[in-house]
Amino acid sequence: MKTRIDNVNENIYNIKTETRYLKKGIGISEDVVKLISKEKEEPGWVLDIRLKALKLFNELNNPDWGPELTELDINKIATYIKPETKKQMSWDDVPEDIKNVFDKLGIPEAEKESLAGVGAQYDSEAVYHNLSEKVEKLGVIYTDFDTAIKEYPELVKKYFTKAVTLNDHKYIALHYALFSGGSFIYVPKNVKLDIPLQSYFRLNAPGAGQFEHTLIVVDEGAELQFIEGCSAPGYNELNIHAGCVELFVEENAYLRFSTIENWSKNMLNLNTKKCFVKKNGKIEWIMGSFGSKVSMLYPLSVLNGENAKCEFTAISFAGKGQNLDTGLKVIHNAKNTSTVVNSKSISKDGGICTFRSNAWVKKNAKNSKLVLNCESLMLDSESRSDTIPVNRLETDEVTFSHEATIGKISDKAIFYLMSRGLSEDEAKALIVRGFAEPISKSFPVEYAVEMNRLINLELEGTIG
């Protein structure tokens, strides 16, 4: 028997709890910005950044390309919600209702089994942050961003706003004016963490915004795997997520940044991510985009050092009412740099998937190599799938190739599977899972399971 698509709303990501808070800010104004800064007892230089960003937000226009964003009225959004709890280092101290949410999402369980540290944010503030003793002894810093500003001001000042600048676009200005929560990670020289750290961002309140800032520095010769998870229960009111991720991969360092995004389908996800990679460094982006009403997300890698590398592996799944405009940007700014992109998208029930890639090879990036692949699968003719790649090459010493294909599920493959006893729906579902498999294999095993669960949820009621 088929499961109805409405059942997705009953899944674990849709747990709703009553919103209890200590402080709340509505919209964006100097008063709200100052309220946030005061609540966090921030130093003056941080408030200066916020106020400068506020001015920029008011000056900058919405992008004149991509999905329509005019329905957002930021003055109706609860832009700051401070929950009724402080950051805890033990799950036992987290209020029962909040702990329950994270329990159902499987975060404490994952921490016990396969993570070196976990950060959990609920609405605007971190409610839990912990790092295993063993990893802490190696000198690794993993804390929420507010704590980092207070306890590691020099490190934060050195890197904060240096990758993603305030004037990149309107919604990054919004972010810097209102940022709250997020994670700060510093991995010292030559420390190699083989167990991942994970931050989970949960937006619980309806009609609210989340603006967390994540800053990660992987110092020379160090290695880190980081997992970012995000979700929210569904409401009728519009929510906004305008987070920011700044990553610094120093010489000979390695960072794998994985994201499984499953925001509710009333969310505008306008996230900005940027990574600077130095000599012999490597950034790996692994991204699964399943949720949100509208997403605009294009992580940028700037390969500044010789032999720096970028690998980008992503999957998007857009269903009814969703417009997922995602992709990547890369700048090759040194010799022997390389980029490999493997992106897949699935559209169904009127969902829109757009893949954008922007690749820029600068004059000094001699002997660079870029291989970009994009595959799109359409499950019906109500949906839409667009591929919009832009490339700019300024040197002849480059090997560049971009390939994209678009198509439907092969009739021959369905026929073959049906001849082996599967129903047509089962055959289609199997093929979709097979299409996504190369990407899900890139995730750590627990998260590959989560990704497959999300794909299954998306397929339910249609072809599952």
Add this chain to the structure above:
Amino acid sequence: MKYILNETPVKTTNGFMINNISVDLDIPTFYKLNIININCNEMDKLDISIDKVNKIETSRIGLEDTLDYRLNIKVKKYEELNDPCIIEYHFTNEANKLFNNINIVSEESSKAKFIIKYVSETENRIFNYLKQTNVVNKNALLDISIISNINEESDNLVAIENIVEESAFINHNFYDLKGKTRISNYYTELKDISSENSLNNIYIGKSNSIIDMNYLTNLNKPKNTTNMITYGILKDNAIKNYKSTIDFKSGCAKSNGKEFENVLLLDDTVVSKSLPMLLCTEEDVSGSHSVSSGKVDNNQLFYLMSRGLSKKEATKLIIFSKFNSLLNKETNEELRNEIIDLIEKEI
């Protein structure tokens, strides 16, 4: 005067400055129809007329027509031209500005080839603006080759618009070999079942030339097919924008579309930008695009030089190995040889 031309059908991020092109152009005003030579052995199979267009239109390139005359050529129903019809213009010191609006209608089940050729016999700066509209009726076949061989100082604008009806086919071979500012816009509407188009494009960019290509095919009905293939080389501070879009509209089930660009970068003074777009609102289609760029393969060079060829000869051979797949699609042998000679001179 500055003009913003060649807008892409869908806008993307502005940082790459590829959504349109901003160029300085000195566009002359035309008061009379320029005289173009038409050589055709089978005039009885054609209807040729010149008419005055009442409404001044803007072509998809973004320029308003500066002359309201149009050359109309009709290929009569069921007629087949055995030899190509050649439309030729020689630019001279005196006649160095041309606006030409050529409209070809291929009536049902007709078959014809046209060669539109621009030759420069002057070193003076040339301005050429070709507006070319074509309607290909049911089961007709229309093949058009356009050769732009004007001097290095020239501005050359080409705007092509095609409407292709049921089971009809239009092919354009476009050889864009010379010129300073070269802006081309190619637009095809495949409007009935089994209509098909192809574009085979070769460009050579050198000597500070700016090349901006903007190609779009809309597939509207079942079993439409499009192929837009481009090969090019760039050197000596040339700047190139390649923008190509295949738009699978709802209702074009079982259609196929392919767009491809390969560019050889011959030195590091060039800037090569590309934006190959696939837009799709139909499930049952097959679409692909690919763009590849790079310099001449050192291994291939080494091999050919070890066989006694100079570096220049070896490079030329490698370039032709790329171009040949398109040159072989040129059905007129005489023209093909002429193009090969012209390309050899340029590289």
